[in-house]
Amino acid sequence: MTPASAQAPRPPGSTETGDVDPASHVHWAGDNLLASLGQASFVWDIASDTLQWSDNAPAVLRDIPQSALMKAGEFSRLIEPSRSIRNDAVLNATGSDTGEGVPYQIEYGVRASTSVPMLWIDECGRWFAGADGKPAQARGIIRINNERHARDEQLLKLSQDDPLTGAFNRTRLTAALAEAIEEANRFRSSFAFMLVGIDRLAQINDAFGYEVADQVILEVATRIRARLRGGDVIGRFSGNKFGLILKNCSVDDMHVAAERFLAGIRDDVVPTRSGPVALTASIGAINALRHASTVDEAMSRTQEALDLAKARRRGSLMVWRPNVEREAQRRVNIRVTDEIVTALNERRIVMAYEPVVSTVSRQPAFHECLVRMRQEDGAYSLSPDIVPVAEKLGLIRLVDHRVLELVVAELADAPQAQLSLNISPDTTMDPDWWASIESLMRTYPGVAERLIVEITETVAIQDLDDVRGFVTRLKNFGSRIAIDDFGAGYTSFRNLRKLGVDIVKIDGAFVQNIARSSDDRAFVQTLIDLAHRLGIKTVAEWVQDEEAAVLLQGWGCDYIQGRLTGLASLAKPWAVGAKAPLQGTKPIAAAAGT
Numbered sequence: 001m002t003p004a005s006a007q008a009p010r011p012p013g014s015t016e017t018g019d020v021d022p023a024s025h026v027h028w029a030g031d032n033l034l035a036s037l038g039q040a041s042f043v044w045d046i047a048s049d050t051l052q053w054s055d056n057a058p059a060v061l062r063d064i065p066q067s068a069l070m071k072a073g074e075f076s077r078l079i080e081p082s083r084s085i086r087n088d089a090v091l092n093a094t095g096s097d098t099g100e101g102v103p104y105q106i107e108y109g110v111r112a113s114t115s116v117p118m119l120w121i122d123e124c125g126r127w128f129a130g131a132d133g134k135p136a137q138a139r140g141i142i143r144i145n146n147e148r149h150a151r152d153e154q155l156l157k158l159s160q161d162d163p164l165t166g167a168f169n170r171t172r173l174t175a176a177l178a179e180a181i182e183e184a185n186r187f188r189s190s191f192a193f194m195l196v197g198i199d200r201l202a203q204i205n206d207a208f209g210y211e212v213a214d215q216v217i218l219e220v221a222t223r224i225r226a227r228l229r230g231g232d233v234i235g236r237f238s239g240n241k242f243g244l245i246l247k248n249c250s251v252d253d254m255h256v257a258a259e260r261f262l263a264g265i266r267d268d269v270v271p272t273r274s275g276p277v278a279l280t281a282s283i284g285a286i287n288a289l290r291h292a293s294t295v296d297e298a299m300s301r302t303q304e305a306l307d308l309a310k311a312r313r314r315g316s317l318m319v320w321r322p323n324v325e326r327e328a329q330r331r332v333n334i335r336v337t338d339e340i341v342t343a344l345n346e347r348r349i350v351m352a353y354e355p356v357v358s359t360v361s362r363q364p365a366f367h368e369c370l371v372r373m374r375q376e377d378g379a380y381s382l383s384p385d386i387v388p389v390a391e392k393l394g395l396i397r398l399v400d401h402r403v404l405e406l407v408v409a410e411l412a413d414a415p416q417a418q419l420s421l422n423i424s425p426d427t428t429m430d431p432d433w434w435a436s437i438e439s440l441m442r443t444y445p446g447v448a449e450r451l452i453v454e455i456t457e458t459v460a461i462q463d464l465d466d467v468r469g470f471v472t473r474l475k476n477f478g479s480r481i482a483i484d485d486f487g488a489g490y491t492s493f494r495n496l497r498k499l500g501v502d503i504v505k506i507d508g509a510f511v512q513n514i515a516r517s518s519d520d521r522a523f524v525q526t527l528i529d530l531a532h533r534l535g536i537k538t539v540a541e542w543v544q545d546e547e548a549a550v551l552l553q554g555w556g557c558d559y560i561q562g563r564l565t566g567l568a569s570l571a572k573p574w575a576v577g578a579k580a581p582l583q584g585t586k587p588i589a590a591a592a593g594t
Helices: 031-036 066-070 072-076 085-089 146-160 170-187 201-208 210-226 251-266 295-312 324-345 383-392 396-413 425-429 431-443 457-462 464-477 493-499 518-533 546-555
Strands: 039-045 050-053 102-110 119-129 135-144 191-198 233-238 241-247 270-272 275-277 281-288 317-319 349-358 364-374 419-422 451-456 480-486 503-506 537-540
Touching: 050 066, 050 072, 066 072, 072 085, 085 102, 119 146, 170 191, 170 233, 170 241, 170 281, 170 295, 191 210, 191 251, 191 295, 201 210, 210 233, 210 241, 210 251, 210 270, 241 251, 241 295, 251 281, 251 317, 281 295, 295 317, 324 364, 324 383, 324 396, 349 396, 364 383, 364 396, 383 396, 396 419, 396 425, 396 431, 396 451, 425 451, 425 464, 431 464, 451 464, 464 480, 464 493, 480 493, 503 518, 518 537, 518 546
Parallel strands: 281 317, 364 419, 419 451, 451 480, 480 503, 503 537
Antiparallel strands: 039 050, 039 135, 102 119, 119 135, 191 241, 191 281, 233 241, 270 275, 349 364
């Protein structure tokens, strides 16, 4: 190495004491000071390709051979990632030297071999032109900047990897999936994409806390990673799901790999600070490119397969395959969604009224309001054709809001009417629905006392505290509360008393055969007796014949409804000249598919 001694040329404007020429951006200082800063100075004679360094260069550029420090070409061969970066900045520069040199600044890594650590270098300096105007000499300094590069790499890693597990984050997993699809297209190959979902992670959160849940997630990631092949990819898809890209994986290989992952997760408990936790996982998988040619298709269809696996049997594999009926149902759902929204906008959602009559007098006590949708051909769709589809497709809130408006308006117009209104589970906790009913009750005084709100038994048992608040607010208005389809779930009469409900409607599935089934007779009679002991009125649904009505009357059932006493009609019984019951209805579509 030829050190840059006191006789080495200095840039214009510098002094013997190490002052800095602000215009040059090259710092010339004593070697000791440069060494303490992790810096070294150099002069590069371009014609001879020689480098002259300050005496401290070996200490700064450790592990770099002396031969590589003597020649610029040799030094450039050790540069990563681009060996031409110095030549591009100096020899191939487009600037012109007006006498003060042309500044440049570059960053690169350098190392003599892969067995030694990379040195990350910031280099800044100026090149000076010869008589022909081309670069003849460059002068500058280098500074080791491993710490900043390490921070940059750490920030990059954090932006690409999941901080808990070290797996790819969702953004990087998506990019890797897109790359795998492109590669499979290019080489006409296939691969498997899987979603591994940890079963019941929410329950683990509730039982042990998030710290234990994080331990579980980390352990699952570790077990999956230990069973991957080289070149396979794992990424954190969401809180409890990992995405796996398995290259060159046939359908048979997919099943073998999935069982390997599932067994690895379920066979050993996870030791946590709160004790051992037993786990299972479910997997949804797809063969790409056979059944998924885009990232969106791969992710959505694999998620669909995972949902089916969890619904069928947790801890199992479900491979996505085309399903003609499912695709047809989706097209129906899309059409029905448009029909429901259009009907709401065009005010074609209307009410039909089914009488609920006194068991003894057979006179109507109130009418249950059932939703109908008038179609363009004049026919009407029925509640079973509207409500399940609306619930499945997320439109039930809109339907329930419109039904509330119609029912309250009818109560306001007909002071003699008493109506019951069914609301869906989602609506019970909808703040907008509450805002609407409060506004309507203030606008129409006296209406609330003639309104009965029906909620299903399944809603009542989901969260008793929330439902109790719902019931209390409605009763404060003066409305009554009915539990619909009672007997289909597991609500105890103790809970009914806590909720303060006024009416129990016994599920018609138990009522329709009471004349022929001793089991149904015993069940219905017991429900009626218990309700009476608690001071709760009872309604028997789906009463088909007089024989059933007589039995119910003998048991003390308060009200009945069904085919015997009249089905729902668009006619308003309290209106003058009410028409006959509704005829000619037809469904708009089958219920939404699973």
